Amino acid sequence: MDEGVIACRGLSRSFGSHQALSGLDLTVPRGSVFGFLGPNGAGKTTTVRLLVGLLAPTAGSVAVLGLDPVAHGGQVRARCGVMLDQVGVYDRLTAQQNLEFAARVARLPPRVARERVEALLHRVELWDRRHDHVSGFSKGMRQKLGLARALIAEPDLLILDEPTAGLDPANIVMVRDLLLSLAEESLSVFLCTHLLAEAQRICDTVGILQAGRLLAVGAPGQIGQQGLPAARMVLSGADGRGIRLPAGAALAPLSGGEWRVTMDDAADIEGVVAALVQAGVGVRAVIPEAVSLEETYLKLVGGDGPA
């Protein structure tokens, strides 16, 4: 049975009395892009450190590519490309030297290393700056170099912590397109991000973490709705108040004569419309409502958005 590239069972980590991560149960399927969302201090970085064996769990277990990262840290790290939130690139080296060093760390044969360094510098649009010292690079260029470095060993799993942090819109699009192309190549990606719109576009599955607890996991368009589809309705003749609706359906007024209906099942919409018509209310329009990831996130986390 495929356990997925990441399998966490009751994974917990505390630092003294502070519980950074609590009972994380998570499976990331092979070849998927998993988005890990949460505010600052939610436990995302602790999770990343646990995944690559930099920290040992205080309870529970974690398997990455079928291996225990604590017992087989070297093997796990050899097969993972990691880019941390504050990407550390060597200022005293050139862009090319940074990637050549990463290639040597990955023990690539010299010819393969040369080809891959060149291909990646082209891919992240840094080829023309390859001989420049990184000290003169903008944050965006560093992020791109960090991403190229994470890809140098052609990893089985890519772990990215805020890869678009600090990037301008053009570079965000570049990174997003790169991630989308990696997803098309069936590379498994574990992506910690604060850009909900990007997560919605890139990720197959997202998980929302707060205060060390996983609040919800699911597809970006469905997460957190607990199976409750919704629609907006434009009514005429009367309003929806006091009308007996099928079990599991509820109406709430919106502005401009619109109402919002939530249901246990999308198929119940016919029963809702029938009940309204029977009560003499005209139904002029039914607009299925897709709940955005941002709405779900804010509903679950209850804050101002992820950091």
Next chain:
Amino acid sequence: MTVLRDWGTMIHKEILESFGHRRFLAVFALAALLTGVLPALSLAHAHSHALGGDLTLFRAIYVLLAAVIVVAQTAPDLVLHERVGRTLDYLLTTRLPDAAIFGSKLVVAAGSGYAAAVLALGVQLVLAALLGHSGWSWLFLALPIGRVAVFGITAGLTVYLAVVGTFVALRIGEQRTAYMATMLSVGVLIAPFALGWLTLTLTATWMSQAALVFGAVAVALALVGLGLLRRERVVLYLQD
């Protein structure tokens, strides 16, 4: 073989970075030049002959000083610039073994100190030749204890300071403080003599034994240190 390759990768990177760094080059060159030139300026040829071998031996201290200056600067810097630039976090996420990450820093810091000492010695030799002295005999290298002091004690001293500088930099995140703390650690070596627990004896036997014991202690310190530097511990240090 793969272990050696990992060490080689890291050592190559450290050398590339160090020698591509203007401040490192300046400290290295200044330390070697000053400690190479100062003995010739401070002690006239005639005086050294008049005062005998002890004063000739005194010049060996300049060579040790070159090593101290360079290692005390380099060892903390190799760690601190990785901490500040967050590249240490990157290294920890790679397949590199813990010992290669930190051991390479010890090797390069100690090696650069030793190289500075040898360069200072070379400058002294050149100056001796240029000033028309008797060259070899003008220097402490003519004496067995001089050779032990300059090659043996310097080796132990560079390893000791590299270990101290690396550990200090992991705990102290500020360059100047880490540098001062590393320099002050030389005082720990002087303390047993200052307190009268040990007596410095200028004989070849005593100096050779002292160099061996000091070298063994320094290497043991390095091995214990590398054994203690586990990834999780370093992550927790950095997190603090």
